[in-house]
Each structure stands twice: as C-alpha cells, then as structure tokens.
Amino acid sequence: MASRLGSEPLEDWVKYETEGYPTDVEVPEYRIIGVAYKGTWSGPWNSGIQNAPIPSAVIETFAGEDWTRNKVRRSIASVEEFAKNTDGTLHINASDLILLLQGKVYQDWACNAVTGTISPVAMREIVQSVRSRVLELTIELEKRVPQSVGVTLDNPVSLKPEGEAAVTQIYNQTVYGNVTHVTAMQGAQINLSIVAGDRDSMVGALIKAGLPKDAAGEFTDIIAAEKPESAEKPLGKKALAWLKKNTPKAASGAWKIGSDVLTKVATEAALQYSGLK
Structure with a gap:
C-alpha cells in the first residue's frame, strides 16, 4: 500500500521495520529503550563489591547517553523473539564500559565487570507500538485518503500530489508524533x-x-x-x-x-x- 500510494517515507518505514534499521537511519522514539547497569569491583585486602547498581547519570557522564538509551535496530520479527524471553532480563555487551569506568565510580577500586540489562517488557512495548501505529495508519488513511481503500497488488491507485503529501503527513504524525x-x-x-x-x-x-x-x-x-x-x-x-x-x-x-x-x-x-x- 505504501508503494502504491506514492509515499517514500512510509515505504521506508515498512522496509526498516521488516528488515531492520541501518546505522545511518534514526530510529523512532518508540524503539529507544532504557538500559540498567550493574558492576563488580575489587579493592584492597581482597575486598569487593558484587553486582552493585550503577546510576544512569554516571554512565552518561563517562560513556555517553547512547549507553543508557539503547536504539533497537533489529527487525520487528527479531524484536518479537526477544519479547518472548521468560528469564526476566535481556543482556547487552557492556565490556567496553569496564575501561571507561575505571576509577570513576569507586576511587582506587578496580572495575572487573559491567553488565547491562533490558527488560523484555520494553521489547513487548515496541511490538505493541508498531501494531498500534499500523492500525492507526490504516484508519487515518481510510478517513483522509479514501482512495487507499481500493489499493491492491493488482489495482494501483493514482493520487494527486496533494494526496501523496497527505499520506506522508499522516505517516509523520502517526509514527513520530x-x-x-x-x-x-x-x-x-x-x-x-x-x-x-x-x-x-x-x-x-x-x-x-x-x-x-x-x-x-x-x-x-x-x-x-x-x-x-x-x-x-x-x-x-x-x-x-x-x-x-x-x-x-x-x-x-x-x-x-x-x-x-x-x-x-x-x-x-x-x-x-x-x-x-
């Protein structure tokens, strides 16, 4: 339908959701999810701290906001698989943070390990967001671009430039707010x-x-x-x-x-x- 209605942005969105988002394409806000971190440190006289929570502000200060706001670029099919996780958490590779946080959290203590976790609920929210946007897009297109109802693979619809612009506007408002x-x-x-x-x-x-x-x-x-x-x-x-x-x-x-x-x-x-x- 996106192709038949002449909206390249809508067509790209469908492609990115089904195939994944390239690194040079900004993901929608609903695909940015929070990451929680814990770390393990060793100190003098065999002392240590195990799995201590690391505040997001500390991560952002020394490593950047991208570490606490993960951009999920995988296809929606992959996201659905992650959403089925029943263990309670999903882990991301946070080994680079070991070097970035050395001496920054606990002075004179060695950072030995950092783990980053994402809740499967966040993945389920992405799936639900895509579904709700597809539904809203369909409803809005039917209301504001009535010709879209007759679109099929064998029956393309010819829209005037203002019609194509309306489709793109509906896409922008629905997907990006x-x-x-x-x-x-x-x-x-x-x-x-x-x-x-x-x-x-x-x-x-x-x-x-x-x-x-x-x-x-x-x-x-x-x-x-x-x-x-x-x-x-x-x-x-x-x-x-x-x-x-x-x-x-x-x-x-x-x-x-x-x-x-x-x-x-x-x-x-x-x-x-x-x-x-």
Whole structure:
C-alpha cells in the first residue's frame, strides 16, 4: 500500500521495520529503550563489591547517553523473539564500559565487570507500538485518503500530489508524533519537534536544524507576532521577507543549513508553532 500510494517515507518505514534499521537511519522514539547497569569491583585486602547498581547519570557522564538509551535496530520479527524471553532480563555487551569506568565510580577500586540489562517488557512495548501505529495508519488513511481503500497488488491507485503529501503527513504524525522530518541535501534528515506557542522549543529546533541562534530567535519572534493566514499559507509578509533576506546567507555556506531546505524548515516550523500541524 505504501508503494502504491506514492509515499517514500512510509515505504521506508515498512522496509526498516521488516528488515531492520541501518546505522545511518534514526530510529523512532518508540524503539529507544532504557538500559540498567550493574558492576563488580575489587579493592584492597581482597575486598569487593558484587553486582552493585550503577546510576544512569554516571554512565552518561563517562560513556555517553547512547549507553543508557539503547536504539533497537533489529527487525520487528527479531524484536518479537526477544519479547518472548521468560528469564526476566535481556543482556547487552557492556565490556567496553569496564575501561571507561575505571576509577570513576569507586576511587582506587578496580572495575572487573559491567553488565547491562533490558527488560523484555520494553521489547513487548515496541511490538505493541508498531501494531498500534499500523492500525492507526490504516484508519487515518481510510478517513483522509479514501482512495487507499481500493489499493491492491493488482489495482494501483493514482493520487494527486496533494494526496501523496497527505499520506506522508499522516505517516509523520502517526509514527513520530509531533515531529516533522525534512529531507535535506544528500538524503540527510532534519527533525523538527516544536510545541505550539512555545518560543524556546521553536528556537531550539531551528538551532538544531542549522540556523544561528540569533537568526532562530529573530524568525521565531516574527512567527509569534504575525498570525498565519492558513495552513496552506503559514508564512506572512514579514516571514517571507525574512527568508528573502537570509536565503543568500544559507546559500553561501555561512549557515549550517542549505538554502534548498531553509524555506521548507521555516514553513514546517511555522506550522507547528502555530498549531496548524
């Protein structure tokens, strides 16, 4: 159905869920799960500490957040198999943490072993998330793109560009929630997650997308002061004038965002901030 409806992002999602997510593709939030760690240390006079919990803050400080927020890239079939585990825990390879935590948790004590565990419940939650999203996608497509009901392998449906855009919008809202994924140059993805009416979240999202801090603040203030005409025209005269003035800066390489996607990012940000998307 994804292929027949002309939505490449939806088609990619189906592919990644069935085959697994490549390392250069960001996984959805529902595939990021917590990891708990315990360690074993030895000290002077044959003293030792066995299986002592290691706070997540310590792991993140010395090893990075990726160690406490595991990105599950396996196919949904593999995730289902892990979800059937009845032993209570799943283990991950945490041997690299032995070196990273030496002398960091207990001073002058040697770190001998670190184990990382994941609850099978988290795996079952991933399976349930995928199922619920498939159901929600089907319902929303049937409501907003009625032609999708007639899609079969032998009966492709021809949608107008606005229909294809609607399919992709439904996909973004269902799979990622209030996050818009903008395709930048060379296939890179820019993720926008803005709370309606929240200046700080919009400024932060624009900075993350590649705008300088002062430019992100300036554009946010314009959008906050200039009421959008409609969802089809979220940028007013001042916002359009701002784009016209600053696009050359992006084109020159002075900004960390290309001129080819600056307008798209600005438009998506305006839609989210104004609560129109």
